[in-house]
Every structure is written in structure tokens, then in C-alpha cells.
Amino acid sequence: EAIEKGGFEHFMLKEISEQPRSIADCMRGRLDAKGGRLVLGGLRDYMNKFQNADRIIITACGTSWHAGLVAEYLFEEFARVPVEVEYASEFRYRNPVINSKDFVIAISQSGETADTLAAIELAKEKGATIFGVCNVVGSSIARATHAGSYTHAGPEIGVASTKAFTAQISVLSMMALMLGYQRGTLPESTYMQLLSELESIPAKVEKALKLNNQIEKIAAQYKDASNFLYLGRGYNFPVALEGALKLKEISYIHAEGYPAAEMKHGPIALIDEEMPVVFIATQDSSYEKVVSNIQEVKARKGKIIAVVTEGDQTVKKMADHVIEIPMAHEAFVPLISVVPLQQLSYHIAVMRGCNVDQPRNLAKSVTVE
Ligand code: AGP
Numbered sequence: 001e002a003i004e005k006g007g008f009e010h011f012m013l014k015e016i017s018e019q020p021r022s023i024a025d026c027m028r029g030r031l032d033a034k035g036g037r038l039v040l041g042g043l044r045d046y047m048n049k050f051q052n053a054d055r056i057i058i059t060a061c062g063t064s065w066h067a068g069l070v071a072e073y074l075f076e077e078f079a080r081v082p083v084e085v086e087y088a089s090e091f092r093y094r095n096p097v098i099n100s101k102d103f104v105i106a107i108s109q110s111g112e113t114a115d116t117l118a119a120i121e122l123a124k125e126k127g128a129t130i131f132g133v134c135n136v137v138g139s140s141i142a143r144a145t146h147a148g149s150y151t152h153a154g155p156e157i158g159v160a161s162t163k164a165f166t167a168q169i170s171v172l173s174m175m176a177l178m179l180g181y182q183r184g185t186l187p188e189s190t191y192m193q194l195l196s197e198l199e200s201i202p203a204k205v206e207k208a209l210k211l212n213n214q215i216e217k218i219a220a221q222y223k224d225a226s227n228f229l230y231l232g233r234g235y236n237f238p239v240a241l242e243g244a245l246k247l248k249e250i251s252y253i254h255a256e257g258y259p260a261a262e263m264k265h266g267p268i269a270l271i272d273e274e275m276p277v278v279f280i281a282t283q284d285s286s287y288e289k290v291v292s293n294i295q296e297v298k299a300r301k302g303k304i305i306a307v308v309t310e311g312d313q314t315v316k317k318m319a320d321h322v323i324e325i326p327m328a329h330e331a332f333v334p335l336i337s338v339v340p341l342q343q344l345s346y347h348i349a350v351m352r353g354c355n356v357d358q359p360r361n362l363a364k365s366v367t368v369e
Pocket of ligand 1: 061062063064107108109110111112113116159160161162249362363364365366
């Protein structure tokens with residue numbers, strides 16, 4: 001096992017650290033920005049269905065569902081197609097309205113999640129086209145779908161999903177760019193620009209990983225907290241959900257992820273000097289709004305840990321801690337901004353003496369409903 005961990009203390013840390021490579025592996029042979037080339041073999045025979053779909057329905061569970069939420073923003077922004085993101089466990093039991101003009105994307109690391117599999121079968125019965133985004137080759141979901149693209153993240157052993165999440169977003173980003181280009185909603189020049197933005201992500205994740213020591217120090221200060229709030233907007237809203245899920249599952253600290261603007265509709269009542277609030281406040285179209293949300297938390301004496309874009313000056317003046325990540329196009333920021341949140345939960349869990357790779361009550365794949 002020590003050999004498999006490759007010198008890391010835990011699989012989770014190894015898998016967090018592998019992300020520059022796993023994201024690059026996911027894009028290898030598919031994306032070539034210089035050549036203006038983007039190919040997903042699995043889509044070849046289904047491009048017509050994808051392009052002409054009235055609606056995209058994404059179904060998944062847990063972290064994979066969070067990747068689906070990021071995809072909702074991507075598909076709607078780049079391809080102007082309506083998207084619905086469904087928890088597989090709800091979708092399968094509610095007699096959903098679905099037909100042959102729907103293109104369903106099922107996302108699953110393991111490819112064995114029972115609820116996701118059942119959602120696929122239901123959508124299939126109703127005549128929809130089902131596309132899988134799976135990590136495990138030959139898994140049940142990979143076999144049950146009409147077509148799919150593997151995430152090529154390599155085996156993920158830690159129960160808390162990390163590199164599979166960023167690989168899922170990488171595949172979904174490529175799908176959104178292809179769709180936008182084919183549907184004519186992304187002009188050629190923007191498309192070319194976005195291809196190189198996406199291609200530049202692994203190097204930026206590599207840089208973000210270097211923040212590990214700083215994050216370990218922040219973890220030491222907050223390891224005994226009883227609650228955490230994670231707030232983000234736009235593309236960083238699903239990242240807030242994912243950050244909170246990571247902390248819950250491995251450190252057993254209660255955490256909630258929220259869209260930052262929803263805070264005033266309830267969670268703001270929780271804020272006092274004991275409440276650490278993690279903001280994902282990178283430079284993007286909702287930055288100014290997030291800054292005012294930070295002010296609201298500060299006014300109530302919450303402790304602010306902010307993930308910001310390198311060189312940020314405004315948030316630095318307000319936050320107790322700033323974690324500076326490289327600048328990227330806002331659509332691809334989740335691939336980077338999630339990394340310090342994975343590291344934060346990892347270090348807190350280690351300091352609390354938790355079993356990081358195999359947290360209590362959790363299994364790597366949930367094969368029961
Ligand atoms: C993630 O850290 C969780 N352990 C869990 O939410 C997981 O993402 C979910 O069970 C879905 O699994 P899948 O991707 O293998 O379908």
C-alpha cells in the first residue's frame with residue numbers, strides 16, 4: 001500500500017496532487033488548441049443528437065452532481081441550450097417529463113452508483129439518448145449508456161472524490177465548447193481562445209498546489225470549529241457545495257455550501273465570531289457582488305477565508321486569510337478553485353485524527369439505493 005501511495009501519507013493527498021496530470025490526461029489526444037482541434041471519440045456518432053437536443057438533462061449523485069452543476073453554467077453560457085441538473089435519486093422516482101429530444105448526461109466516477117444507473121434506465125425507456133461521463137472503464141454505467149467519454153483520471157482510491165471531479169469538469173468543458181461551436185453560439189475566435197484557456201489549466205493547477213503549506217497553517221487555526229460555511233456565486237457556487245461536502249465527509253465538521261447571495265435569506269443568522277466562512281471570490285463577473293457578501297459577513301464578525309485571484313487587493317483588506325490562485329477564464333476557474341478547498345478539508349481531517357481515505361459510514365461507490 002505504501003508503494004501505491006507513492007510517498008504520500010494518504011491516497012487523498014496523492015490524488016489531489018495528481019490533478020495537473022489527470023486533467024492533462026483527460027484532455028490528451030482530444031484537445032489541441034494550436035491546431036484548433038477538439039475531438040471526443042464517444043460523441044462522434046451522437047453529435048447530431050447532442051447538437052439538436054431541445055434540452056440537456058444531467059443526472060448524478062454527490063460530487064459528480066456538483067460537476068453537473070458546473071456543466072449547467074458551461075452549456076448554457078457557451079451553447080445556449082437549456083439544462084437541468086437532477087439528483088439521480090429524485091429523478092428516478094418522480095415520473096419526470098422526458099422524451100426522445102432530450103440528451104441525458106450521466107456522470108459517475110465509479111460507474112456503479114445504483115441511483116444513477118436506475119435514472120439511466122428510466123431515461124432510456126422514455127427514448128432519450130444517454131451519454132456517460134465515467135472514470136472506471138467497463139463499469140455498469142459505461143455499459144448502460146448509448147455512448148460516453150471516459151475521464152481518464154486513473155484509479156481514485158480515497159473515498160472523497162478529488163481528481164475525478166476535476167476530470168469530469170474537464171470532459172464537460174470540452175463537450176460545452178464543442179456544442180457551442182457546432183451550434184454556432186460560440187464564434188470561431190472565442191472558441192479558439194477558450195480552447196487555449198482550457199489547455200492552460202493543468203499548469204495553473206500545478207501552481208495552486210504549491211499553496212499546500214499555507215493551507216495547512218490555516219487548517220491548524222480552524223480544525224476545532226464546529227461549523228463552516230462555504231459561499232460562492234456563478235461558476236464558484238458548485239465549488240462552494242463541493243468544498244463543504246469534502247469537509248463534512250472526511251473531518252465530520254458540519255459544513256454548508258450556499259450561493260453567496262442566498263446567505264441573507266437564512267444562513268446569515270448563523271454568523272458570529274465562531275463561524276469560519278470560506279468565500280470563493282475570484283475575479284469574475286460576480287466579483288463585486290461577492291465582495292459585498294464578504295462585507296456582510298465581516299460586519300457580523302465571521303472569520304473569512306477567501307480564495308481569490310493572484311494580486312487581489314480588495315478582499316485582502318477584509319479577509320482574515322487569502323489564498324491566491326492563478327487567473328483563469330471564469331468558466332474554468334472551478335478546476336483551480338476547488339484545489340485549495342480539497343487541501344483544506346484534507347489537513348483539517350488529518351489534524352482531527354480522522355480516517356481520511358476511508359471515512360466512517362461511507363463507501364467509495366454506493367451500489368444500494
Ligand atoms: C464524493 O466525495 C463522495 N464520496 C460521493 O458524493 C460520490 O461523489 C457519489 O457517491 C457519486 O459517486 P460516483 O461518482 O461514483 O457515481
